[in-house]
Amino acid sequence: MDQGAQAPSLAVNGYQVTQAIHVAATLGLADLLADGPRASDDLAAATGAHSDALYRLLRALASVGVFREEDGHRFALTPLGDGLRSDAPESVGGWAAFVGDPYYWQAWGALLHSVRTGENAFRHVHGTDPWTLRARDPDRSAAFDRAMTSLSRQVAAAVLVAYDFGRFETVVDVGGGNGAFLAAILAKHAAMRGVLFDQPHVVSGAGSLLEAAGVADRCEVVGGSFFDAVPRGGDAYVLKAILHDWEDADCVRILRTCRRAMADGATLLVVERELGPPNEHPDSKFSDLNMLVAPGGRERSPEEYAALLEAAGFRFLGFTPSATWAGVFAATAA
Ligand SMILES: C[S@@+](CC[C@H](N)C(=O)[O-])C[C@H]1O[C@@H](n2cnc3c(N)ncnc32)[C@H](O)[C@@H]1O
Structure with a gap:
């Protein structure tokens, strides 16, 4: 045979x-x-x-x-x-090390539970959400941050070509991880200042990346929760790969926290995937399943992002795709 x-x-x-x-x-x-x-x-x-x-x-x-x-x-x-290779310009090494880690793929092993019930598989398997689990486990937290750095490095150059950040003076990256995306923005625009905001145990690991990128002297690092308050004073706020981690009600809470910190007319830039039409974009459709299984969020269409933004006091300006999977959903604080 x-x-x-x-x-x-x-x-x-x-x-x-x-x-x-x-x-x-x-x-x-x-x-x-x-x-x-x-x-x-x-x-x-x-x-x-x-x-x-x-x-x-x-x-x-x-x-x-x-x-x-x-x-x-x-x-x-x-x-x-x-x-x-860990030093490849657009290394997928960090992501590959993270995505096969048993605690993470055990959640994928419960996909059937999610599909039958609509419930989040990660919570079903581990009894808590990934943020809480990683906050208690520094090695897994650092591995996740390296995975995010890996993904950010894959898309940053293309997003910065597609969308011109050059008109902003101060960019606040909310949930910016170890700062790979913000570092790329600051490296491209020498007069710009940045504020990196994320959970305290995450931003505590950002220093070496910002130093290596040569932008540490123009970047303030602030720890906190985007459900409580985010730093004031930016003329642009970035939420990259944040809203897809959360269901709609939590997204509106995060967006309202940002809106409270923003002056009227300031710009909000949601950097995410576009869900894409039926039968296409397998990367987006499987990322959407990944959101169902792991953090408990979803990928969305431009119309769905527009609705969330408007529910939180923003005016949706439009979507700018890039040559990669990530594009920019822009809004202004109304
Ligand atoms: C999918 S990662 C994206 C990281 C980064 N923006 C990027 O694109 O590489 C989501 C980020 O949200 C952060 N996060 C989760 N809950 C948070 C909270 N309550 N307050 C602030 N940041 C939070 C995580 O620490 C993580 O860095």
């Missing part, structure tokens, strides 16, 4: 590829291959892994183009694998 023809496709077994890439990212294999091909035994010694099992992981990943197997059980980076 032709086993190949009978085997489930990689789309059906996609979680196996995700998990294999997660292990490669967690072991830092791409960084170890950055200077050229190495034997799997050598990589096993460097990572403390089991030689035969690591070889089997590497050859499986080579079969889907993440690495290339050469003679003598030696492996090299492919362009795909190169993107897992």
